Amino acid sequence: MTYLLRRLAVFPLVLIGVSIVVFVAIRMVPGDAITAMLGTEAGLLTPAQREALSVYFGIDQPWFVQYGRWLAGLLHGNLGISSTYGKPVLEIILERFPLTLELALLSMLIALVVGVPAGVFAATHNEKFSGLGVRVAAMIGQSTPNFVLALLIIYTLSAGFGVLPAMGEFSPLWQDPLRNLGQLILPAITLGFAFAASVTRISRSAMLDVLSDDYVRTARSKGVSARGVIWRHALPNALIPVVTLSGIEFGYLLGGAVIVEQIYALPGLGRLVLDAILQRDYALVQGAVLFIAFNFMIVNLLVDLAYVALDPRIRLGEQ
Amino acid sequence: MRMLRAIFAHPSGRIGGFIVGLYLLLAVLGLLGLTPHNPLMQYRVDRLHAPDGTYWMGTDLFGRDVASRLMMGIGQSFTVAFFSVAFAALAGTVLGLAAAWFGRRWDGIVMRVMDVLLAFPAILLALLIVAVAGPGTWTSIVAIAIVYTPIFTRVVRGPALSLKAREFVDAARTFGSSSSYILTRHLLLNLVAPLTVQITLALAWALLTEAGLSFLGLGTQPPAASLGLMLSDSRNLMETAPWLMIFPGLAIMISILGFNLLGDALRDIFDPRMRRAIA
Numbered sequence: 001m002t003y004l005l006r007r008l009a010v011f012p013l014v015l016i017g018v019s020i021v022v023f024v025a026i027r028m029v030p031g032d033a034i035t036a037m038l039g040t041e042a043g044l045l046t047p048a049q050r051e052a053l054s055v056y057f058g059i060d061q062p063w064f065v066q067y068g069r070w071l072a073g074l075l076h077g078n079l080g081i082s083s084t085y086g087k088p089v090l091e092i093i094l095e096r097f098p099l100t101l102e103l104a105l106l107s108m109l110i111a112l113v114v115g116v117p118a119g120v121f122a123a124t125h126n127e128k129f130s131g132l133g134v135r136v137a138a139m140i141g142q143s144t145p146n147f148v149l150a151l152l153i154i155y156t157l158s159a160g161f162g163v164l165p166a167m168g169e170f171s172p173l174w175q176d177p178l179r180n181l182g183q184l185i186l187p188a189i190t191l192g193f194a195f196a197a198s199v200t201r202i203s204r205s206a207m208l209d210v211l212s213d214d215y216v217r218t219a220r221s222k223g224v225s226a227r228g229v230i231w232r233h234a235l236p237n238a239l240i241p242v243v244t245l246s247g248i249e250f251g252y253l254l255g256g257a258v259i260v261e262q263i264y265a266l267p268g269l270g271r272l273v274l275d276a277i278l279q280r281d282y283a284l285v286q287g288a289v290l291f292i293a294f295n296f297m298i299v300n301l302l303v304d305l306a307y308v309a310l311d312p313r314i315r316l317g318e319q
Numbered sequence: 320m321r322m323l324r325a326i327f328a329h330p331s332g333r334i335g336g337f338i339v340g341l342y343l344l345l346a347v348l349g350l351l352g353l354t355p356h357n358p359l360m361q362y363r364v365d366r367l368h369a370p371d372g373t374y375w376m377g378t379d380l381f382g383r384d385v386a387s388r389l390m391m392g393i394g395q396s397f398t399v400a401f402f403s404v405a406f407a408a409l410a411g412t413v414l415g416l417a418a419a420w421f422g423r424r425w426d427g428i429v430m431r432v433m434d435v436l437l438a439f440p441a442i443l444l445a446l447l448i449v450a451v452a453g454p455g456t457w458t459s460i461v462a463i464a465i466v467y468t469p470i471f472t473r474v475v476r477g478p479a480l481s482l483k484a485r486e487f488v489d490a491a492r493t494f495g496s497s498s499s500y501i502l503t504r505h506l507l508l509n510l511v512a513p514l515t516v517q518i519t520l521a522l523a524w525a526l527l528t529e530a531g532l533s534f535l536g537l538g539t540q541p542p543a544a545s546l547g548l549m550l551s552d553s554r555n556l557m558e559t560a561p562w563l564m565i566f567p568g569l570a571i572m573i574s575i576l577g578f579n580l581l582g583d584a585l586r587d588i589f590d591p592r593m594r595r596a597i598a
Contacts, residue, residue: 010434017435028451139331139583143576145527147534148568151550155557155564255440259531263554273443274535277450289447293438 004308007301018293019074019286023067026277026285032059057083059282070286079290080283084276089287092272096256097291100269102173103184103191104253108246110192115199116235116242122200123207123238124230134200141197150190150263170267187264191257195249202245206238213237240310247303254299255292325588326581332588335580342393342574349394354387359542367560377562379552385562388544389570395545396574399456399538400525403463408518410464411471412510416502418472419479430476433469441466445528446537454537462532463525474517475510482506512589519585523578530571546571 034053035042045053054060058069073080079089118134125131157163171179210216211234219233220226256270269292276284326332348354355375356362362382370377376385418429436444448462482488483506491501532538533547541548546567553563 010431013431014434014438017431018438021435022447025447025451030453139579140572140576143523143579144572145530145575147531147547148550148572151554151557151564151568155561159558159561252440255443258442258446259534262535270443274446277446285447289439289443292440292443296440297438 004305007304011297011301014297015290015294019071019290020067022286022289023070024063026280026282027063029277029280032280034059057081057283070283074290079287082276082281082284084279084281084284089283092284093269093288093291096267096269096272098172099170099184099266100254100256102180103188103257103266103268104250106184106188107191107195107253108250110188111195111199111249112242112246114192115196116203116239118196118200119203119242120207120230120235120238122204123211126208135204138197138200138204142194142201144194144197146190146194146257147259147263149193150187150260153186153190154263183264183266187257187260187266190260190264191253195246198245198249199242203238203242206241207234210234210238240307243306243310244303247299247306251296251299251303254295322588326584329584329587331580332584335577335582335584338573338577339581342397342577345390346394346397349390349392350398354384354390356384356387358383358387358391358544360384367556369560370562376566377560379549379560379563380556385549385566388549389546389566392539392544392546392549392567393570393574395456395539395543396526396529396547396571399459399463399529400522403460403525403529404467404518404521406460406464407467407521408471408514410468411473412475412507412514414468415472415475416479416506419476419483420498420502420506426476429472433472436465436469439466442528442531445532446535449532449537454532454540456539459529459532459538463528466528467521467525470521471514471517474513478510478513479506482509516582516586516589519578519582523575523582526571526574526578 034045034050034057038045042050051060058066061069070080077090079093081087082089082092085092118138122131122134122138125134154164170183173180207230211230216229216234219229224233254269256268256273258270258274260266261268261271262274269288273285273288273292275281276288326336349358360383362368362378362384364382365374365378366382367380368374368378368382370385374384374386376389378384379388414429414433418426439447444466445459445462448465449458452458452461488501488505491505496504529538529545530547530550533545534551536548536551539545539548549567550564550571553560553567556563
């Protein structure tokens with residue numbers, strides 16, 4: 001319990017740290033926000049107009065004044081106005097977030113549905129050729145960068161079947177579920193592939209550990225069927241590291257998959273941040289990165305909680 | 320020597336070691352310019368030439384030899400990966416040892432800063448750093464090093480804390496050994512195993528990040544070659560010249576596979592429970 005309280009106490013401190021890092025970093029990007037916003041038209045501005053715009057976006061003040069204002073706004077749920085979109089930052093983030101969340105959930109689903117049975121198979125066929133095959137496949141899967149896989153999938157589809165992934169205007173789940181799934185399934189497979197490989201590897205090694213435990217041997221000697229031992233006795237305990245790994249990976253995916261979103265032309269959080277950085281959209285970068293870091297930390301905290309809940313032997317406070 | 324023999328006795332160590340060795344050779348040849356063709360030379364008549372005896376991996380849109388560019392790219396990617404991991408390992412070791420040794424306030428400060436860095440998804444932090452400093456080789460090195468430093472700090476701090484409490488450290492203190500002697504001779508030597516494993520895995524990750532940054536146009540800048548950049552350039556020519564995508568894609572994948580296999584083998588070798596299982 002003390003461990004969790006300590007984690008919770010550090011939480012706001014780390015968030016403030018993150019916000020300061022982002023705040024200072026984005027202001028160190030060469031070039032000014034107004035030129036980035038208006039492009040070549042910025043050259044047509046009179047000094048007075050430029051000044052007025054700086055005042056409007058609050059970037060005429062020193063950075064700590066800007067930070068103070070931003071922090072005060074944050075406490076009121078106001079993340080500022082994006083200079084690229086001319087809309088509240090929070091609104092833009094919340095528009096993009098459902099896609100990222102859906103993609104992360106789909107990828108995790110694929111990873112677990114493929115990875116856990118594959119891991120169990122590899123563990124129960126440890127000395128056999130088929131088990132080795134699964135291990136080799138998992139190792140290759142884990143070493144395949146998602147952007148390489150994305151290009152391979154697109155190439156195979158277009159060269160082999162003459163079809164291209166459904167790009168174009170993105171349709172949210174609640175508007176057109178079928179079209180939405182059609183647009184997200186390939187990116188989800190792309191992201192779920194290496195994820196599934198990690199799940200396979202970790203569930204295999206956890207399963208191997210558990211299978212040599214005394215209680216499994218006891219269950220066997222009591223005449224529990226092989227299938228019963230594996231799925232009812234061994235697997236629940238072997239799943240603990242799988243939960244941890246999936247949680248951490250999920251946290252990463254909630255930050256948006258910059259490159260995969262770029263390749264499949266998906267308007268997710270990752271691309272939002274990338275574009276905002278390139279556009280020097282201060283308010284948007286700050287807001288989006290803080291949002292992502294916040295989610296990431298929450299997920300990691302939940303993973304720790306799940307870890308304690310699943311394994312009563314762990315008393316993290318005593319470590 | 321004993322280490323090499325152990326690696327080659329391990330099945331994944333053998334394959335991983337072979338792949339890494341081969342890539343090192345290609346990287347050195349690429350960096351020295353000992354490539355089949357000049358990687359920057361544009362053979363205009365042979366634009367988008369399919370792979371054959373002259374151009375083993377074909378040529379690109381400008382008529383440049385893909386095999387030569389691939390070697391140059393491997394050299395480039397490995398340079399970034401090695402320097403960034405070296406910096407991260409050095410910084411992480413110093414910070415982790417200092418946090419463990421001096422404890423209390425120093426430990427608190429170091430670890431909170433590391434918590435802040437770890438709160439960013441890695442690629443995002445790298446992007447932010449590259450945006451600040453402008454794209455380029457050195458920026459990639461610094462960005463990847465900063466992203467990976469907290470992980471090395473954690474890998475070092477944990478075991479260093481438990482080593483610090485061990486009897487042999489107390490004994491060394493009683494004999495009047497200086498802090499720096501204990502830190503280097505007693506703590507650091509005992510941390511070689513976890514550090515080696517982490518370095519190998521970090522190299523795989525650094526290669527991946529470098530390729531990702533270059534793919535987004537924020538890493539190595541043209542006309543220099545990098546695996547990520549080659550892959551990114553191949554996107555529009557995928558159907559007419561698939562070799563532009565396939566070779567760099569495979570090259571990235573196999574290099575990461577090599578380091579992952581080697582890392583796995585090293586972990587097994589250093590873990591005494593596993594060592595017995597292998598022997």
